[in-house]
Structure formats: C-alpha cells, structure tokens
Amino acid sequence: MIGQDIIDQFRALLDARGIVTGADDIAPWLTDWRGRFHGQAAAILQPDSTEQVAAIVTLAARLGVPLVPQGGNTSMVGGATPPPDGSALILSLRRMNRIRSISASDNLAVCEAGVILSTLHDAAAEIGRRFPLSLGAKGSATIGGLVSTNAGGTQVLRHGTMRALVEGIEAVLPDGGIFEGLDALKKDNRGYDIKQLLIGAEGTLGIITAASLRLVPAIAARAVGWAGVRSPADALALLRHAEARLGDSVEGFEVIADDGLGHVLSHIPGTRCPIETRTPWHVLIEVDHDSGRQPGPGERLESALAEALDQGIALDAAIAVNEAQAEAFWRIRESLSEAERAQGPALQYDISVPVARMPAFMTDTAAAAERAFPGTTASSFGHLGDGNVHFHVRAPKGTADGPAWIAAQGAAINAFVHDAVVAAGGSISAEHGIGQMKRAELGRLASPARLHALRAIKAAFDPQGIMNPDKLIPRPGEG
Amino acid sequence: MIGQDIIDQFRALLDARGIVTGADDIAPWLTDWRGRFHGQAAAILQPDSTEQVAAIVTLAARLGVPLVPQGGNTSMVGGATPPPDGSALILSLRRMNRIRSISASDNLAVCEAGVILSTLHDAAAEIGRRFPLSLGAKGSATIGGLVSTNAGGTQVLRHGTMRALVEGIEAVLPDGGIFEGLDALKKDNRGYDIKQLLIGAEGTLGIITAASLRLVPAIAARAVGWAGVRSPADALALLRHAEARLGDSVEGFEVIADDGLGHVLSHIPGTRCPIETRTPWHVLIEVDHDSGRQPGPGERLESALAEALDQGIALDAAIAVNEAQAEAFWRIRESLSEAERAQGPALQYDISVPVARMPAFMTDTAAAAERAFPGTTASSFGHLGDGNVHFHVRAPKGTADGPAWIAAQGAAINAFVHDAVVAAGGSISAEHGIGQMKRAELGRLASPARLHALRAIKAAFDPQGIMNPDKLIPRPGEG
Numbered sequence: 001m002i003g004q005d006i007i008d009q010f011r012a013l014l015d016a017r018g019i020v021t022g023a024d025d026i027a028p029w030l031t032d033w034r035g036r037f038h039g040q041a042a043a044i045l046q047p048d049s050t051e052q053v054a055a056i057v058t059l060a061a062r063l064g065v066p067l068v069p070q071g072g073n074t075s076m077v078g079g080a081t082p083p084p085d086g087s088a089l090i091l092s093l094r095r096m097n098r099i100r101s102i103s104a105s106d107n108l109a110v111c112e113a114g115v116i117l118s119t120l121h122d123a124a125a126e127i128g129r130r131f132p133l134s135l136g137a138k139g140s141a142t143i144g145g146l147v148s149t150n151a152g153g154t155q156v157l158r159h160g161t162m163r164a165l166v167e168g169i170e171a172v173l174p175d176g177g178i179f180e181g182l183d184a185l186k187k188d189n190r191g192y193d194i195k196q197l198l199i200g201a202e203g204t205l206g207i208i209t210a211a212s213l214r215l216v217p218a219i220a221a222r223a224v225g226w227a228g229v230r231s232p233a234d235a236l237a238l239l240r241h242a243e244a245r246l247g248d249s250v251e252g253f254e255v256i257a258d259d260g261l262g263h264v265l266s267h268i269p270g271t272r273c274p275i276e277t278r279t280p281w282h283v284l285i286e287v288d289h290d291s292g293r294q295p296g297p298g299e300r301l302e303s304a305l306a307e308a309l310d311q312g313i314a315l316d317a318a319i320a321v322n323e324a325q326a327e328a329f330w331r332i333r334e335s336l337s338e339a340e341r342a343q344g345p346a347l348q349y350d351i352s353v354p355v356a357r358m359p360a361f362m363t364d365t366a367a368a369a370e371r372a373f374p375g376t377t378a379s380s381f382g383h384l385g386d387g388n389v390h391f392h393v394r395a396p397k398g399t400a401d402g403p404a405w406i407a408a409q410g411a412a413i414n415a416f417v418h419d420a421v422v423a424a425g426g427s428i429s430a431e432h433g434i435g436q437m438k439r440a441e442l443g444r445l446a447s448p449a450r451l452h453a454l455r456a457i458k459a460a461f462d463p464q465g466i467m468n469p470d471k472l473i474p475r476p477g478e479g
Numbered sequence: 480m481i482g483q484d485i486i487d488q489f490r491a492l493l494d495a496r497g498i499v500t501g502a503d504d505i506a507p508w509l510t511d512w513r514g515r516f517h518g519q520a521a522a523i524l525q526p527d528s529t530e531q532v533a534a535i536v537t538l539a540a541r542l543g544v545p546l547v548p549q550g551g552n553t554s555m556v557g558g559a560t561p562p563p564d565g566s567a568l569i570l571s572l573r574r575m576n577r578i579r580s581i582s583a584s585d586n587l588a589v590c591e592a593g594v595i596l597s598t599l600h601d602a603a604a605e606i607g608r609r610f611p612l613s614l615g616a617k618g619s620a621t622i623g624g625l626v627s628t629n630a631g632g633t634q635v636l637r638h639g640t641m642r643a644l645v646e647g648i649e650a651v652l653p654d655g656g657i658f659e660g661l662d663a664l665k666k667d668n669r670g671y672d673i674k675q676l677l678i679g680a681e682g683t684l685g686i687i688t689a690a691s692l693r694l695v696p697a698i699a700a701r702a703v704g705w706a707g708v709r710s711p712a713d714a715l716a717l718l719r720h721a722e723a724r725l726g727d728s729v730e731g732f733e734v735i736a737d738d739g740l741g742h743v744l745s746h747i748p749g750t751r752c753p754i755e756t757r758t759p760w761h762v763l764i765e766v767d768h769d770s771g772r773q774p775g776p777g778e779r780l781e782s783a784l785a786e787a788l789d790q791g792i793a794l795d796a797a798i799a800v801n802e803a804q805a806e807a808f809w810r811i812r813e814s815l816s817e818a819e820r821a822q823g824p825a826l827q828y829d830i831s832v833p834v835a836r837m838p839a840f841m842t843d844t845a846a847a848a849e850r851a852f853p854g855t856t857a858s859s860f861g862h863l864g865d866g867n868v869h870f871h872v873r874a875p876k877g878t879a880d881g882p883a884w885i886a887a888q889g890a891a892i893n894a895f896v897h898d899a900v901v902a903a904g905g906s907i908s909a910e911h912g913i914g915q916m917k918r919a920e921l922g923r924l925a926s927p928a929r930l931h932a933l934r935a936i937k938a939a940f941d942p943q944g945i946m947n948p949d950k951l952i953p954r955p956g957e958g
Contacts, residue, residue: 103835105719105835106833106834106835149668150668150672152666156665156666161665161666163672164643173928173931173932175931177927177928177931178928179926179928179929179932180926180928181929183833183904183905184833184834185831185832185833185866185904185905185906185909186635186640186831186834186864186865186866186867187631187635187640187831187862187865187866187867187906187909187910188831188906188908188909189628189629189679189906189908189909189910189911189912189913190906190907190908190913190921190925190929191679191680191681191913191921191933191951191952192676192679192680192684192932192933192936193629193642193675193676193678193679194929194932194933196672196675196676197671197672197675197676197932197936199672200668200670200671200672201670201671202670205671217723217726240584244696244770245770247696247769247770248727290726291723291724291726352664352665352666352667353664354585354662354663354664355585355663355665356582356584356585383666385665386665386666387664387665387666388665388666425662425664426662426664427664427666427667427668427669428669429667429668429669430664430666430667430668431666431668432668433668434668434669434670442669442670446669447658447659448656449652449656449657449658449659450658450660450669450673452652452654452656453652453658453671453673453676453940454670454671454673456939456940457671457676457936457939459939460935460936460938460939461932461935472670473670
C-alpha cells in the first residue's frame with residue numbers, strides 16, 4: 001500500500017475535493033461493476049483541470065507511482081480496477097465534466113474526459129444535433145473511457161466506433177507532457193497519428209483529458225422492422241439487399257437466434273414476437289432519415305422488405321406501426337442478456353469476425369461447442385453488419401452452481417471459442433477491450449509481430465510502466 | 480556507396496528480375512518527379528512477394544543497411560528519394576501488383592502494395608463498385624504509397640482520406656516480422672491499432688505489402704454546379720447550406736479565388752467562366768447519387784442553389800447541363816496550378832486549418848503575406864469542407880529568375896506561412912506528408928509532446944533507423 005508521505009505529496013497539488021482517502025469513499029471504485037475484479041488503492045485523485053492532471057502525472061513519474069485512470073467504472077474487462085496489492089492510485093476524471101464548446105454549424109463538441117455520455121446526448125439534442133454512439137451504460141460511462149476503449153454500440157454500422165467520431169484529443173503523456181491535439185483537422189499528415197494510438201489504449205499510454213467529437217444531424221424520422229429468416233447466411237443476404245435499396249440510412253441491423261428470442265418471451269414480461277411465424281433466425285432493422293426526405297423511412301423499408309419476401313430472402317416481416325412498437329422491437333434485442341441470465345449460467349463472448357465469415361461462424365462454432373462440451377447449448381446474436389457476435393455458451397440444463405461450472409469449464413470453453421475466432425481471422429475483443437480479463441488470452445493468441453509491436457509502443461511511451469499497470473499488455477510469461 | 484559484397488547477399492534472396500543494378504535503370508528512381516530531390520543508390524530491390532520483402536528486411540536489419548521504399552515515386556515532399564550518399568538501397572514494391580481479391584458483396588478489395596490506383600479504379604468499376612479516392616497521379620501512384628502517405632484528393636469530404644478506406648494492412652516490420660492484419664474487422668479492440676500507426680508513416684516504421692480497401696457503390700448520377708460568392712465566409716455558409724439540403728451526397732466542394740480563375744481563363748485554351756458575373760470568389764460543387772433515387776442530383780442541386788441565391792449566400796450560379804460541361808467545370812479547378820505556373824514563379828503550400836477558421840485564414844493570411852513581402856500576391860484555393868487550403872505566394876510581377884527568388888525569399892516566406900498555420904491551429908502538411916521537404920519545419924513547429932511521441936515510436940519500431948532514413952522524423956538538431 002502506498003504510504004502517507006506519498007499521498008501528501010499528491011495532496012499538495014490539489015484542492016480539498018481533489019483527493020479522496022476515506023476507505024468508505026474509495027470502496028465503490030475498487031471493484032468493477034460486475035463484481036469480478038477487486039483491487040486496493042490508498043487514494044483517489046480527482047483533478048479538476050488538464051494542468052492538474054499534468055502535475056499529478058509528473059509527480060507520479062518522478063516517484064514511480066502507477067496510476068489507474070477511471071471514468072464511469074463501467075469496464076467489462078476489469079480495465080479500470082486497480083491492482084490488488086494497493087501499489088497504484090486511482091486517477092478519476094469525473095470532475096473534469098465540462099463541455100468546453102458545442103457547435104451545430106461545425107458539427108463538433110469539445111468534451112472533457114469526465115462528461116457522461118447521456119449528458120452529451122442531451123446537449124447535442126438541444127442544438128438539433130446528435131452524437132451517434134450509445135450503449136447500455138450511457139448514464140455512467142464517460143467520454144474519456146469511451147475514447148480510451150474505442151467503444152462501439154448499436155449504431156456502428158452507419159457511424160462507426162468511437163474512433164470514427166473522435167476528431168481531436170488532448171492527453172497527458174506518461175512524462176507529464178500535454179499533447180494538445182483538440183483542433184479538429186480533417187486532413188493532417190504530420191507523421192504518426194498519435195490520436196489514433198491513444199484511442200483504444202485503455203489508459204496505458206497516457207491520460208485522455210478531453211476530446212473533440214463529431215456530431216451528426218438529429219434523426220428526422222425512423223422506421224423499425226423485424227424479419228424472420230432461415231439462417232445467418234440469409235440474414236447477411238438481407239443486409240446486402242437492404243444496403244443496396246436503402247443505402248447508408250440503415251442504422252441498425254441485429255441478428256437474433258430464435259432460442260434467444262424464446263428466452264426473452266419466456267422471461268421478460270410484456271414481450272411478444274413481432275411476426276406471426278417463428279423462424280429459425282430473426283433480424284431487427286432500423287432505417288433513419290436525417291431530413292424530411294420523401295418517401296419516408298417507413299415506406300422505403302416496407303418496399304425493401306416486400307422485395308425480400310418476394311425473393312425468398314425473408315420468410316416473414318413486420319414494420320413497427322408507431323414509436324411504442326418500435327421501442328418494443330428494440331426491447332427484445334436489449335433484453336437478450338437479461339433473459340439469458342434468467343435461463344441459467346452462461347459464458348458470454350464479445351468477439352468479431354469478418355462480416356462475410358460471420359454466418360458460418362455463428363452456426364458452425366455453436367454446433368462445435370455443443371459437441372465439445374456435452375450438455376451445453378450455444379447461440380449468438382449481435383451486430384451482423386459489424387461482424388460483431390455476442391456468442392454465448394450456456395451451462396447444461398439444471399446447473400445450479402454457475403460459479404463452480406465456470407471454475408471447472410470456463411478456461412477450456414474460453415480457449416475453444418477464442419481458437420475458433422482466431423481460425424476465422426477474427427478478434428477476441430470486438431467492443432470491450434482487453435483490460436485484465438483478456439490479457440493472458442491476448443498473449444496466447446496474438447501473432448509475434450503484433451505482440452512485439454504492442455510491447456514496443458508501451459515501452460516507448462511508458463518506460464516506467466506507471467500508466468494503468470497490468471492492463472492490456474500481456475505479461476512476459478503470457479505469450 | 481554500398482559495396483558489391485552486400486549487393487550480392489541481397490541478390491541471393493531474389494530472382495533475376497528481383498534486383499536492378501545498372502546505373503541507367505536506376506537513374507529515373509533517384510530523383511523525385513518534380514526534380515527537387517536527388518539521391519544515390521547502388522541497387523533497386525524488386526521483391527515479388529511478402530516473403531521476399533521479409534527476407535530483404537531481415538537481411539537489411541542484420542547488416543544495418545537502410546531501405547527506401549518506393550511505389551510510383553510521386554511524392555510531393557521527397558519521401559521516396561534515397562539519401563545522396565548512397566548509404567541506402569531502394570526497395571521497390573512495383574512488382575507486387577496483384578489484386579488478391581475483390582468482392583462486390585463484401586465491398587472489399589485486397590491489393591498488393593504495387594497496384595496502381597487507376598488499375599484499382601478499373602477493377603472496381605468492372606464489378607459495379609468504386610474506390611472513392613483519386614488524385615492527379617492516379618496513373619502512377621501505388622496503393623502502398625497512398626496508404627503510407629494517407630493520401631487525400633477531391634473526394635475526402637464524403638469518403639475521407641485513405642485512412643478511412645483502409646480496413647486492413649499486411650506489412651513487414653523493421654525486424655523482418657510479418658504483421659498480418661488484412662482481415663477486415665469493423666470492430667477490433669485488441670489494443671493499440673497498429674494499422675493506424677502504419678498509415679501515414681511514410682515507410683519509416685515498416686514496409687506495407689498489401690491492404691484491404693473499402694469499396695463503395697458506383698455513381699449512378701452526378702450533378703456539377705458553379706456558384707459565385709462574395710467571400711470565403713459565404714462559401715462556407717454555402718457549404719453548410721448544401722450539407723443541410725443534400726446531406727452526404729455532396730462529394731466535392733472546392734473554393735477558388737477570382738484571380739486564380741482569371742489565370743486559368745488567360746492561360747488555358749478553351750476555358751470559360753461558368754457564370755456570367757465575375758464574383759470575388761467561386762465554388763465548384765458536385766453532388767452524387769449512388770442509386771436511381773428521385774429527384775436526381777441535378778434537380779436537388781438546382782433547388783439548393785436557388786435557395787442560396789434567394790438568401791443572398793450566392794451571387795450567381797450555374798449547373799452543368801451535360802457531362803461535357805461538368806468536365807469543363809472540373810477542368811478549371813484542375814488547371815489552377817498549371818495556369819499559375821504560366822503566370823510566374825510561386826511558392827505553394829499544402830496546409831490545413833479547422834474548417835471554421837478557414838475563411839478568415841484565407842483572406843487574412845493572404846493580405847498579411849502581401850504586406851510582409853512587398854510585391855508578392857497571395858491567394859488560395861482548395862477543399863473547403865476539409866479545411867485544406869492550397870495557399871500560394873506568387874513572386875513580384877516581372878520576376879524572371881524563379882529559383883533565385885525562391886533562394887532569396889523562400890525560407891522567410893515558408894516560415895511566415897507555417898507560423899500562420901500553427902497560430903490557426905492547423906497543420907503544415909494536409910495531404911502530402913513530411914518526407915525530406917518539411918522535416919526541419921516539423922521539428923521547428925511541432926509541440927515537444929508531439930515530437931517526443933514521434934521519436935519514441937520511431938525508436939521503438941526501428942531502433943537501427945533502417946526504414947526510410949532521414950524522412951519524417953526531425954533530426955536531433957531540428958527542434
């Protein structure tokens with residue numbers, strides 16, 4: 001545990017609200033929100049400005065004290081949880097929560113790291129714009145964390161991940177120097193794109209203190225539809241058909257296995273199947289228009305789905321007749337994980353493969369997993385257009401002790417699924433990052449060239465290893 | 480000069496066509512295409528496969544022999560010219576010119592580094608798709624060079640620079656390891672994005688051997704218009720108006736000063752002003768539709784321009800009535816540099832500033848330059864929507880000896896313009912990169928944090944400094 005003398009040196013850099021040392025105040029931030037990772041820290045540093053962050057990092061570098069940056073603490077991979085030996089301090093960016101500027105004519109918002117995602121959504125809506133990235137944790141997740149993890153969500157098909165929305169970054173590098181890159185330049189070829197390196201670095205190369213973010217027009221009209229299809233391959237054919245007919249106004253395209261839908265209908269009150277036929281696979285599709293363009297999205301989606309039915313790509317289809325029904329369609333998609341938890345213990349994977357290979361991956365890997373681990377059932381859902389599968393392996397029916405099942409089978413099933421991902425040319429982390437949870441698996445599966453590059457960059461930026469220690473970069477023994 | 484014994488060791492790795500040592504055969508590749516930079520090299524290595532590139536780099540690393548990668552040799556900044564002391568070998572990627580795969584359903588082409596841009600254009604057109612990046616050198620420039628310099632062009636407003644079109648990269652890193660990153664994953668959060676680091680690295684971190692590139696639908700219909708406006712500020716207002724009315728179907732938006740137009744009309748035979756009024760500034764605008772969507776682009780552009788005239792944003796406007804006229808409008812834009820050369824010597828800058836600051840930059844910096852360097856005239860044109868200005872300072876009227884004027888005044892004018900760019904939060908290289916030409920200026924003007932990061936990354940990847948030596952990274956004395 002870091003001693004009092006060191007804490008006092010950091011205290012001297014900050015105002016009264018700038019440091020938290022009470023055990024009860026620190027406790028909630030020592031564990032990730034799913035309760036899987038636990039750490040210790042003698043203090044939370046809460047700077048109020050970029051200059052204070054720079055002063056903290058400079059001192060940390062001088063003393064060799066590791067820092068664990070934290071925003072909303074919504075990591076899915078233990079990325080914001082400090083090490084268990086208390087050797088690091090938490091650096092919270094939550095007080096840096098100003099929207100420095102927001103402009104409709106420039107389609108740009110400059111946000112400090114601690115701005116909560118839903119706050120930015122509201123600010124953009126007030127000026128007739130939209131920040132087109134959203135996810136379940138939007139009421140807690142902060143801009144700094146979202147940029148540091150290159151967050152995704154349900155709108156990636158049209159607008160890309162966070163990487164595509166970040167136009168500039170301000171960050172404090174591990175030597176305390178401030179990287180001033182907030183100017184939103186659409187063309188800038190002054191060498192290596194440092195901004196791109198910091199996006200998705202999970203705080204291991206420096207502390208992001210602010211970002212310039214791209215806004216898009218507010219949605220003028222939307223249409224949400226549901227289609228039943230025979231297979232993931234037909235779902236992909238439907239996506240290509242929709243893209244050809246509707247262009248990039250296709251904003252959501254989610255594929256759902258019928259068993260997943262069944263769990264939702266069984267466990268989530270008030271849900272019903274949007275179409276009359278129960279088909280093996282389902283597709284949720286959303287079409288958005290930014291303008292009052294005619295014909296509207298409903299009419300265009302209807303004619304695209306009618307063609308798909310005619311051509312036999314879809315077996316059945318429905319379009320939400322009003323906003324309430326549109327939300328009911330989306331609620332099914334958003335309840336899939338909750339419904340599955342009610343069904344019993346499961347291992348869940350956030351993985352991606354090239355879009356063209358996704359249909360085969362979904363069916364073949366599920367079947368192979370069920371064969372390899374008798375009694376389990378495997379299925380998947382997710383963002384088909386992004387190649388992003390949420391792949392789940394459920395414990396055999398009647399498994400009462402989920403943790404014991406995971407302890408016994410987890411490592412083998414993890415390895416099985418991840419090996420299948422690598423064989424398909426995919427990624428063992430589509431959206432959530434590596435953090436602590438997938439660090440060893442990254443070490444096991446990354447190519448030597450990739451591992452070498454990751455370690456070389458880390459060593460170049462952070463030779464002392466004080467930036468979010470033990471996250472992302474595999475340890476020497478790990479690959 | 481590198482000796483025969485070393486040449487022979489490289490020769491042993493390659494087939495007969497894999498190495499060129501005749502002085503006459505080498506000569507054309509020792510000078511950049513504008514004849515500004517001159518180098519020496521004892522051989523050109525011409526591998527035919529990624530494995531041969533890896534073997535070459537492995538040997539180069541062992542022997543400490545620097546390599547200068549070269550594609551079409553169309554660099555604007557001396558980025559592909561070897562050092563004058565003959566201490567390096569040229570590594571040409573031109574024989575690696577296969578399109579490994581191209582797919583309309585995946586909207587993806589996997590191209591080797593030596594594929595010429597116009598070859599890819601043709602291949603995409605054959606399958607009803609388009610690769611939406613083009614530039615003057617498209618008949619020579621290669622994919623490897625375009626990726627390595629994050630090339631731009633006239634379609635960036637809608638489709639982004641090369642960075643936005645690269646979905647995967649294969650490269651040989653400076654230790655000879657092959658980075659296999661061709662799988663096009665739309666979501667991949669396995670740590671630092673190595674691909675992003677190699678894009679725009681100008682061959683200083685490794686040799687790009689292939690890239691997976693995004694295709695878009697072919698253009699179904701286009702409309703090209705011309706508008707006369709009062710000022711760059713009104714040109715920006717017209718852009719915002721066009722974006723609001725026409726969404727992202729605005730593919731080109733070029734702003735041109737009236738004096739530049741005047742030079743074209745004087746020096747380029749067969750050109751005429753598209754509108755009747757001579758206004759202080761001009762805008763060329765292109766609207767493209769991917770589908771047969773109605774109303775078509777011509778009708779939509781016409782109504783948007785009519786509104787702009789009504790609102791006083793535009794002073795006059797015209798729409799090309801046929802494809803020949805559309806090409807005549809574009810010919811004016813594309814002849815600006817040639818016309819200016821006919822007018823007399825000029826210094827030309829490839830710079831960018833945030834879009835919102837571009838109007839003030841264009842007028843204020845031109846006036847300030849003319850005051851600071853009496854007799855000169857300054858003006859600009861370029862891609863307004865990208866914040867990319869082509870800023871020119873012309874020698875005083877009657878200057879006969881251009882090179883002498885540049886020798887006397889060039890350094891001072893360069894510094895003046897670049898200082899103004901930095902003051903406006905801009906970049907001294909929008910499209911062309913740094914190469915040899917802007918290396919010292921980058922050193923003078925980059926912030927310490929950026930310089931430190933650039934040098935740290937270079938040292939981490941290429942500790943021996945064998946990858947495109949003396950390009951991009953400022954020397955120790957330079958900043």
